[in-house]
Amino acid sequence: MRPNEVVLGSLLGACKVHRMHELGERLVRDLVLMYPYNTEHHVLLSNMYALSGKIDKADSLRRDLRDKGIRKVPGISTMYINGKIHQFSAGEKSHPRINEIYLMLDVMIRELKLAGYVPDTTSQIISGGGSGGGDDDTNEQEEKERALLSHSEKLAVCFGLISTKAGTPLYIFKNLRICQDCHSALKIASKIYSREIVIRDRNRFHSFKNGLCSCSDYW
Structure with a gap:
């Protein structure tokens, strides 16, 4: 077979x-x-x-x-909160509460890093990237990290944190497979904020709770 x-x-x-x-x-x-x-x-x-x-x-x-004109399908994370549908793409700029969301993102990333999170930029490719050494490498690494930290899942979680009561589970639908870095970050976030974070991605459900995921890191 x-x-x-x-x-x-x-x-x-x-x-x-x-x-x-x-x-x-x-x-x-x-x-x-x-x-x-x-x-x-x-x-x-x-x-x-x-x-x-x-x-x-x-x-x-x-x-x-x-x-070849083949374009990657953009990742979209969707939430339903307070009777409304909210959608986020990577680097989202159009949401009416986007400034609050990015302020929360800054706070969340600082707390994640204090808890041991290290952004995994290994698979983050920057268009036109090349290694010229020195400052070029540093700038490219910073650009990769900025792109990584504004993935749609992270923005959706931040919106959920500022829009719901403490302890409320967050439910997110993602049209693509969740990336390795977001998976690692949301495990830690679930523990820091005492929230269950449920993401239905293209392949399966991920229920993040107390620093663990229901998929046992196989997805």
């Missing part, structure tokens, strides 16, 4: 957890061949290259997608 997208996706999750990058690359290449127009698989392959330290390959793959 030929493995399908679900089976390969589960194996890929195990590869990420155990850092079996070579096998992970092979699995994602199979997914790309099986589903050539699913941009999420191309992004996964790019991320696996980055995790393996193959930044040139990651950049090359993303340039190839741009040249």
Whole structure:
């Protein structure tokens, strides 16, 4: 029986957890061949290259997608609060409470870092990025971190924190797979703020509670 997208996706999750990058690359290449127009698989392959330290390959793959006119589906996180639907994209600017949300984001990131969170920029690729050494490397790292910290899930959680009573569970729907960094950050956030944070991403439910996730870090 030929493995399908679900089976390969589960194996890929195990590869990420155990850092079996070579096998992970092979699995994602199979997914790309099986589903050539699913941009999420191309992004996964790019991320696996980055995790393996193959930044040139990651950049090359993303340039190839741009040249072919294949665009990544933008990640959108959706919440239903106080009778209204609220949607967030990475780097969101249009929400009516966006200034409050970013103030809360600054507070949350500081508290996460005090609790041991380290932004995982390994798979964050900046367009046109290159290593010129020195200040160039520092600036690129800072740019990667800024992009990472404004992912839609983090913004949605911050909106939930300023819009609901303490202890209220937060429910978020994400159209794509949650990234490694957001997964790590929200585990810590659930403990710091004593909140259950439930995210339904493209693959499964993630229930973050007391610093743990219901998926046991396999997704």
